[in-house]
Amino acid sequence: MEKNRNVGFLISTIAFCLVAVVTLPLRTYQFLTNIKADETGFFIDPTNPLIYVLYGVIGAGVVISLAAALLYKKELGYDRIAQKRPVQGIIAFLTAVSILYNAAVDLNTILTYSPETSDMTKVSVYVLIAQSVFAVLAAIYFVVFGISMLSGATNASEYKIISVAPVVWFMLRLVFRFTIAISYIKVSDIILDLLMLAFMLIFFMAFAQLNSKVESRGLDWKLVGFGLPAAVLALLCFVPRFLMFVLGRKELIYSGSSADYCDLATALFVMSIIFTRIGWIGGNADDREEALAQAQAQEQAENEEVNG
Numbered sequence: 001m002e003k004n005r006n007v008g009f010l011i012s013t014i015a016f017c018l019v020a021v022v023t024l025p026l027r028t029y030q031f032l033t034n035i036k037a038d039e040t041g042f043f044i045d046p047t048n049p050l051i052y053v054l055y056g057v058i059g060a061g062v063v064i065s066l067a068a069a070l071l072y073k074k075e076l077g078y079d080r081i082a083q084k085r086p087v088q089g090i091i092a093f094l095t096a097v098s099i100l101y102n103a104a105v106d107l108n109t110i111l112t113y114s115p116e117t118s119d120m121t122k123v124s125v126y127v128l129i130a131q132s133v134f135a136v137l138a139a140i141y142f143v144v145f146g147i148s149m150l151s152g153a154t155n156a157s158e159y160k161i162i163s164v165a166p167v168v169w170f171m172l173r174l175v176f177r178f179t180i181a182i183s184y185i186k187v188s189d190i191i192l193d194l195l196m197l198a199f200m201l202i203f204f205m206a207f208a209q210l211n212s213k214v215e216s217r218g219l220d221w222k223l224v225g226f227g228l229p230a231a232v233l234a235l236l237c238f239v240p241r242f243l244m245f246v247l248g249r250k251e252l253i254y255s256g257s258s259a260d261y262c263d264l265a266t267a268l269f270v271m272s273i274i275f276t277r278i279g280w281i282g283g284n285a286d287d288r289e290e291a292l293a294q295a296q297a298q299e300q301a302e303n304e305e306v307n308g
Helices: 007-034 049-071 086-111 122-151 162-179 188-212 220-225 227-246 261-277 285-307
Strands: none
Touching: 007 049, 007 220, 007 227, 049 188, 049 220, 049 227, 086 122, 086 261, 122 162, 162 188, 188 220, 188 227, 188 261, 220 227, 220 261, 227 261
16 A cells, blocks of 8 residues: 555644643642642642643644644545554453443442432433443444454444444543532533543544444544544543552542543543554545545446456
């Protein structure tokens, strides 16, 4: 396959790297210096300039990534060719395990729920139950996807229905955040969670359509435009919180936004899709496949004419 230099992909990737390099240490520093040590996630000083710097860098990165992917969308193409992709298969398995672990944590939260000691409402519990169900379905999808990547016999496009499970799972995680009785302005982690889940939802919807060939024409750019911001936001939601846990500073983490391993795993999955199946490929996936089919048909016709 001919590989073309893809300007849009390059710009989006540079924006992704710069946002990650700036925001990860900045958010970690913010935890250690400007977050109340009472598991509320509230800022000590909500007017601190670094808060605006953090969200400004994130916003700029998102705009650049979306703009570059959209402006150069004809150069971006998702590779649906069925072949062995062991790294992607392993990451898919790890993603499935992390989602099941997250579902187990959610189940424990449901079983130990008490309205007197929890920020959750009864609606939150119902949403969390549905979230746990779709977490299992999403894990099943990642398992069958991983098997397909390891075998190379298929690209998992036949799993059209269950490919929607990760989308619904992210949607329910997003809805769950809105059912919690907490201040969305004062709690720093909630805003980052909402942004990450929204971008992940859009990425996995586009991925499900592209990989399953369901109304997929012209969606390739969304994998880059929404996927790279989703990945960096997921890292931003996981890495600083995990470091606080390692440092023994759990009191700095809002009790409703822990360091979820599924965020790290899905970030790795998104990056594996973007950097190995889009990369420098060039050209819309449907256009490339149509051109390939036409070339094969023409070659077959020429062979039949020669043999005839």
